Amino acid sequence: MAKKVSILCVGLFVSLIARGQTDTSAFDKLYSEFTRIESIYRNHYINKEYDKTVISLEEVLSLINKVNLTDEDKATYERFIDMMKSDTYYNLSCSYSLMNKKKQAVDAFENAVKFGYKNYRHALSDKDLDNIRKDKKFTKLLQSIKEFDNLIVLQKSNGYKKKENDSLPLFSYEAENSWNLRNVRAFFNLDSVAGNGDELSKIINILNFIHNSIRHDGGNFALCEFDAIDIYNYHKSTGKGVNCRHLAIALNEMYLSMGIKSRYVTCMPKDPNDNDCHVINSVYSQQLNKWIWIDPSFNAYVKDEKGNFLGIAEVRDRLINNQPLVLNEDANHNNETKQTKEEYLENYMAKNLYWFLCIDESKFNPESRYRETYGKYIALVPEGFVLNLPENIINARYITNDPDYFWQLPK
Incomplete structure (x- = not known):
């Protein structure tokens, strides 16, 4: 299972929609439709109606590809749209895998990686992908994102340093x-x-x-x-x-x-x-x-x-x-x-x-x-x-x- 509880991000503090609406009606409309379809998709997934989850996810991808943004808006919202695509393709890969449509599942996973999917540890343990675990192309794609494993990234972080903080605010x-x-x-x-x-x-x-x-x-x-x-x-x-x-x-x-x-x-x-x-x-x-x-x-x-x-x-x-x-x-x-x-x-x-x-x-x-x-x-x-x-x-x-x-x- 990917972000199937919600396709959307959890934090939103630094997201492009942190104020609840954006500066472009086209993106607002996309986001509204995205959340509507996400709810439909979630219900189909819970009910194990995987053929219908595919339809919902394909509808999301169609909406994203058809959104008409100015060049300025594209620059502003490109990262968020890529995140929407990567999560949608990941969930599509899961749906196809659960239907035992292995080629479609691997192709969808490849697209998820193409648009920035990096959650190695989740993909490694996600039971929805078990039907394609032994596929050579999938294995290679999975290895390609191993460097982005969340725990490994944290473990490679630099340490802290104690210093004078007289100029910093008091809590x-x-x-x-x-x-x-x-x-x-x-x-x-x-x-x-x-x-x-x-x-x-x-x-x-x-x-x-x-x-x-x-x-x-x-x-x-x-x-x-x-x-x-x-x-x-x-x-x-x-x-x-x-x-x-x-x-x-x-x-x-x-x-x-x-x-x-x-x-x-x-x-x-x-x-x-x-x-x-x-x-x-x-x-x-x-x-x-x-x-x-x-x-x-x-x-x-x-x-x-x-x-x-x-x-x-x-x-x-x-x-x-x-x-x-x-x-x-x-x-x-x-x-x-x-x-x-x-x-x-x-x-x-x-x-x-x-x-x-x-x-x-x-x-x-x-x-x-x-x-x-x-x-x-x-x-x-x-x-x-x-x-x-x-x-x-x-x-x-x-x-x-x-x-x-x-x-x-x-x-």
């Missing part, structure tokens, strides 16, 4: 007794949700609550203000899910309202042409005196082999050093697809743990679709890595190679 956390956070706490009845157990049980209970209350949809940039109450009401009134960023912002406010310090952290890939990232929470446990990894999109947290909760930095280090990681058994996507350590951590998150981005002020409604905000975004990057992001995506960007500064505990 701050809104107090639980602020008017807005008191409203969040009351609106969601979080005292009842959290329960009467210890702090860690409350953290997990609130994670489970938001995961079960707001659906994730990586392709939807919600038409609402970006705070927990508005995001929740948007989902309930429209039935639409929200992307990982909005889920993490909502969960962040829930934790802050309970006096639990937290940040939402954008986890980024090395490849500047990769439009997919993922946003999760780094939650400070006073009980453990450390940050812990919490992901509302996948109801996920991570432990070591001894059962100790791990933070984002620790998970990254353990992936690099091939040390054991244990994903919680009930990690899943929308209570439909179980997550595994191999796919979620060693593949998907390995790709998105190359560098990180975090806002300096952890507070209610830190970003907005409708108004200017003035948060300072701080990037933690490996030494020697050069960021290549559009200036209009991130304001007041600060860059550091010092993990001690970036992951400093709340004061």
Whole structure:
């Protein structure tokens, strides 16, 4: 299975459609049709109607090939369109393989690689492709993308470097007794949700609550203000899910309202042409005196082999050093697809743990679709890595190679 839960990217923070609409009606129309057909395709795939998935995917490719963009628009949206093509051809390869149409499956996989498919580890283990595993052309194509394996790329990254950071912003956390956070706490009845157990049980209970209350949809940039109450009401009134960023912002406010310090952290890939990232929470446990990894999109947290909760930095280090990681058994996507350590951590998150981005002020409604905000975004990057992001995506960007500064505990 490829990105069959959603053909679309999960992160969207640095995607070309990050503001929810583009500057060209032609691309907007393509994107709208793309999402419509994706839903149809997904239902056919779930029902194992592979002849119909082929029809849906071929329709997507036809739409992409017919889109009429200006030369300027082509330059702007070329990377995103290539990503759409590569994922569609990959899923087409899977469909043909499942129908035992081997030549068509291999040809489709070749086109996926041609348009930039690089997810070696996923293709290596995807059971949908088992019918073409022994095909020589497929084997050669698979070997050609091995260098792009997400875990290998992460393991080859440069280290960090401790340095003076006096000129960098201080991290701050809104107090639980602020008017807005008191409203969040009351609106969601979080005292009842959290329960009467210890702090860690409350953290997990609130994670489970938001995961079960707001659906994730990586392709939807919600038409609402970006705070927990508005995001929740948007989902309930429209039935639409929200992307990982909005889920993490909502969960962040829930934790802050309970006096639990937290940040939402954008986890980024090395490849500047990769439009997919993922946003999760780094939650400070006073009980453990450390940050812990919490992901509302996948109801996920991570432990070591001894059962100790791990933070984002620790998970990254353990992936690099091939040390054991244990994903919680009930990690899943929308209570439909179980997550595994191999796919979620060693593949998907390995790709998105190359560098990180975090806002300096952890507070209610830190970003907005409708108004200017003035948060300072701080990037933690490996030494020697050069960021290549559009200036209009991130304001007041600060860059550091010092993990001690970036992951400093709340004061």
